[in-house]
Amino acid sequence: MTAPKPLYAVVKAHVMAHIRDGSWPPGTRIPSENALGPALGVSRITINRAFAELARDGVLHKVAGVGTFVARAKPRFGLVTIQDIAEEIAARGMAWSCQVLKLAEEALPAEAAAALGLPAGQPVPHSRILHRGDGAPIQLEARWLRPGYGAGYLTQDFTRATTFAHLVRTGRATEMEQSISALLPDATLARLLDLPRSQPCLVIRRTTFTEGVPMTFSRLVQPADRFEIAGRAALAPL
Template sequence: MVNDKDRGDPTSSYPRYREIKRFILDGVKSGQLKAGDRVPSEAELTVQFAVSRMTANRALRELTATGLLVRRAGSGTFIAHSKPIGHLIEIRNIADEIRTRGHSYRSRVVLNETVAADRSSAARLNVRVGTRLFHSLIAHHEAEFPLQLEDRFVLAAAAPGYAKVDFTVTTPNEYLTRVAPLEKVEHCVVARMPDEDIRGILGMQRGEPVLVMTRRTWSGGRLVSHAILTHPANRYELTATFEVAPD
């Protein structure tokens, strides 16, 4: 286990939940924490870092979403065993990502509505035509520049309050992580040329390509969200950092 004396600095401007994440990541990198080791519980972290239970929960929740941790009901939270590299694209909240760079974040909600699944949206979530879904279309801005267009369908039964959320205050990522904790994530990334509507929302010129990430997420044993995240290729990059254990 990592020593209790390695506490976060209460005077630091670094977000406290990120201090906890860094603390656990450093433990893994140094070898103090290995696959199968138990990490401090939420209660232990609240004391060790002098933070709220919500802050400790967020740190563990986000590390679980990346695949680094696995949470076992009644037992605790543990370092996960190695997973394929393709699972290592971090599920990052776009607002946090932008603010970490020292820039302001804002969103523009183009739509957030309740719909009955048609053939296309039903196929996205593997449900029957007519199933109640939520559909949101949100442009995320870094300073004044549109950085991401998020086109998302959500299974209404899994996140019943989705259509009432003010997504200028929070993000779909933040809300869904709270009400439908991630169990499984699937990513696919491609480069393509955007259509006129997407160019207009993202403020792009004709001939400029985009990076498109399709993300499907599962919770409670079912597929709950299908998102198409479109980024101007000249303003965004996708990265993943990982370590390979020796044979």
């Protein structure tokens, strides 16, 4: 004989059923603990536990003083692939928008110079763009290009199409290398990404190559709780 489910598990199943059948799509404010408890015949403590576990699993999102909402899926970035961030954000049901903070020639900083194999201080095309999903900051993208690569880069309107989309059209990347690290934001970064300075961010450093020559270097900074990195690759037989 199968033991009955704990009451909090029944509540979780009730919430998940409404999400799966489309009754509560992403962004929906669901009934409060005080309202759902009597409707299901369980205590507020039981509802609270169910909501807490679903929030921990990324299914629900609690906003203090406002309510509990069905969480939107996070944009996903590949470990061994490159995607257009606008498409990734849209694939998670959010509207992509961006703010171009800088689009000009700029002297190469040391990190970008080392990645591109060029002298520090050399002027190169540079962009700095804040990407958003449904208005919330998702990624701060800084990109430097080897001169002559990505024709017309500095004349583009990157609020209409991303830097990635332009470089796919005009460039010819044959390889990619990237690393991921973590940092705590300084005051400027915390303001741009709308997060407290105690909240960690992940940093992707990415270099693309054409026939072995580095052509672009990007530094992509994301709040750690607003996106995920995932990938799948074939393995050689053991």
